[in-house]
Amino acid sequence: MARKAVAPRRRPGGRSGRIKEAVFAAVGALLQEHPAELPAMAAIAERAEVNPTSLYRRWGDVSRLVGEVAVDRLMREHPIRDTGSVRGDLVVWGIGVARGVSSRGNLTLLRILTAVPAEPADFEDIRSRPMGARLAELEKVLRRGQARGECVPTIGDVLEIVLAPIYLHGLFLGPMNRPTAGVQKLVDRALALAERQ
């Protein structure tokens, strides 16, 4: 019954791709209208003109859906570039994150995500979460460096040493005063640790 709930339309990109596009656009519009609120699944369904049941079936709950929207936006706004070195790639990535958490819309999204209770997890579990797609990108950066013979930190150390302080600033201390120098310091700290291990 629920499977038939969404009316079939044209086929470019596939039905599943079209629904995703409409749903992500609906979430974006609702967040822009009410920046401090996690939108309700019913409101998203209405705006995207899809049946709420199919949203629940595909994303489980609204926090997972908003999480995927956040990561999708992040990956489009701040793609991880291949600068030729792990240091360069991580600095560009980190500056993007630092700018992201100082932009009002993204910070709101980050805050909404922190408002969603997380179950105990380790880095392995994260792969199955919305953030997993971004982690896969970061791991590509590290593998590329390894293939070039560079000494690279683990993904866990990149999250703890580089990402965590940027979030601490964005969420609690206020954005970093000098993001470029600040991020370079963090990346060099992660690389120095990798050298010693």
Add this chain to the structure above:
Amino acid sequence: MARKAVAPRRRPGGRSGRIKEAVFAAVGALLQEHPAELPAMAAIAERAEVNPTSLYRRWGDVSRLVGEVAVDRLMREHPIRDTGSVRGDLVVWGIGVARGVSSRGNLTLLRILTAVPAEPADFEDIRSRPMGARLAELEKVLRRGQARGECVPTIGDVLEIVLAPIYLHGLFLGPMNRPTAGVQKLVDRALALAERQ
């Protein structure tokens, strides 16, 4: 006019101390009843039987008041102990924080605080915020170590290297699987960095 709004009572601890006690208790009770909501200043005033005007005069806004309640609770539940070494003190402190962010009530408080927009700030500005009292405690730990001739990290490095990853786990990744080993690793990382500087 507002100054007369609170009826004078007995004097132990002073009027100001009594008001603070009633207000903090009111915030605690409201958070327990509605754990996911930042309480309204009017509701706090009503519960504490004080005039809202005096709350605004003393705390400015509800986020600052709730921030002070959070830090007050943290300092009572997890006092920073003198274990005889900076490493020991920081490990005990970090484990307290890690446990704190895995307890439902405190995590809620932390999440409410992240929902409050922060202005750009550096570590100096933080001193004037609710968190300032806790930072002063941490700085005492570092000064004690220096006086014993230990090599100690800066307060900024303690926040970035030790505190930030604990918060990253609490807010995004889920609580650390093994908090003691995890925190020891972070503290040793901060100490190793201090040794090389």
